[in-house]
Amino acid sequence: MSRSDLPAGFGGWQVIDATPQETSCGLYCCGPASLVAIRNGMVYLKYDAPFIFAEVNSDKVYWQRQPDGSFQKVLVQKKAVGHKISTKAVGSDEREDITESYKFSEGTDEERIAVETACRHGSRPDTYADQWTSSDxxxxxxxxxxxxxxxxxxxxxxxxxxxxxxxxxxxxxxxxxxxxxxxxxxxxxxxxxxxxxxxxxxxxxxxxxxxxxxxxxxxxxxxxxxxxxxxxxxxxxxxxxxxxxxLRTPDLRITPVGDAVVGKAMKVEIMLTNPLPKSLKSVVLRIEGPGLQNPRKVNIGDVPRHATITVTENLVPSKPGPRKLIASLDSQQLTQVHGVVEVMVRES
The missing domain is CATH 2.60.40.10 (Immunoglobulins)
Structure with missing residues (x-):
């Protein structure tokens, strides 16, 4: 977008955070901030550039409180933040790495200058004033x-x-x-x-x-x-x-059975393994897929410890082409369990 409120050269791609965790100027919003400004550590250019820079290219500095109340720097991790910044590739489900758009290559002079520039406009501008040396x-x-x-x-x-x-x-x-x-x-x-x-x-x-x-x-x-x-x-x-x-949670394994044809019933098998040494109680499976299946809830009940179960569901595709079927698990004992499969649906 054009940024007439900023100096020339800071238009173009802008950064926003669509899920802000705190307010900015009294509103739950974050950005827009110039991508050029973020890459070069110019955190004094609005909006919310310090917060966004910290998300993608900050150092982690560890401090220890001393007996007199002052703080001593004990560790600087220069490569801890901003790995594998990603977006979805156009036309596929592959990951496209866009790290270089947000920061210079880690450890280069340009990247270090950007970090130190940002720091000079932060709450501890003298962080890099002293030459800190690591422990032996x-x-x-x-x-x-x-x-x-x-x-x-x-x-x-x-x-x-x-x-x-x-x-x-x-x-x-x-x-x-x-x-x-x-x-x-x-x-x-x-x-x-x-x-x-x-x-x-x-x-x-x-x-x-x-x-x-x-x-x-x-x-x-x-x-x-x-x-x-x-x-x-x-x-x-x-x-x-x-x-x-x-800790990694298990994936739901979804397997289409037979051909997928518009207007004709087909089956899918959904497999779940309980990795816990205790039973999952009152488990609910949710299934949906545009052009394949309207949102549906399946009550599974209890799943014993370390057990593997398979649920077979019938569905009738309504639209041709590549379609995605998504399943998720609801359980108080086990969260963040999902599965997805692509189904190629043919015309009848």
Whole structure:
């Protein structure tokens, strides 16, 4: 769109957030902000550019409160925000990556200049004024991809001594569940361990979580946040790292049976596996697909622990061409369970 309210060169593509979580000038809205301004860190150009920039290209800076009330910078993660910014590809269901439209390549001079420009117009303009150096003990945190809800899993904490002297530290870890907004609901497990590192040595600490450690605490999208912190005894350096991840829920597997022809009945099979060590109560299946099926609710009842069930439904296509059939599951014990299949419908 044209932006006559901004300097020349800031028209064209604009950024909006259609699901704002807070008000802007008294209204629940976000944007429009110039894409050119966002890419270059010009957060002083309206509207809501600071908020949008933080969504796509901010650094995560960890601070520790000192005994005198001041804050000390203990970790800067420069590549934590703005991965795989995506849109739906034209003419297909493929993912089109548009990260380069919002930010320069991670780690380039242009990208660093954009971040520091934005920071100078933020609430902590002196964040990059001092030359912060990392600790000589580095900590990483990771989990395996695709952890299924209801399973046991392991969090791996890597500790590396990059100095030429021995280092010892005490690591404190805590695991918390959080809402999809990133707000923590509460901590469900804490651990503590001592680590001794020889010069240039690396070690891994593995923390095992059983399903009964976390199942009763999960909320909405089954997101978790794992935080590890500590202090190097020899140097007094504070270390910290954080890892957020989601537990995966099973997909509904939808299989068309036979040919799809306008006006003729066909069957579809919908398969569900309960990954939890407890029964799903009063399960409801919802099915719909424009040109295939009007919204329909199917009462399934209870699904036993670790059971797999298959539901067969009849439908009569009303329109030809590629059609999508969508199914979703309603259950208090298991959320965010969906399935979709494309059905090619022929003329009768």
């Amino acid at each position: 003990v580095e900590v990483t945190v990771h989990t395996d991809d695709g952890i299924v809800m209801g399973s046991d899993f392991t969090v791996t904490v890597g500790v590396a001594n990059v100095s030429s002297e021995c280092r010892s530290l005490t690591l404190f870890s805590q695991a918390a569940v959080m809402y999809y907004t990133g707000v923590a609901k509460g901590t469900f497990k804490r651990d503590k361990c001592d680590v001794l590192l020889e010069p240039r040595e690396e070690k891994e600490v593995k923390l095992v979580f059983r399903n009964d450690d976390y199942l009763e605490f999960l909320v909405d999208q089954a997101a978790m946040m794992f935080t590890v912190s500590g202090r190097v005894k020899e140097t007094g350096q504070a270390i910290v790292n954080q890892h957020s991840f989601r």
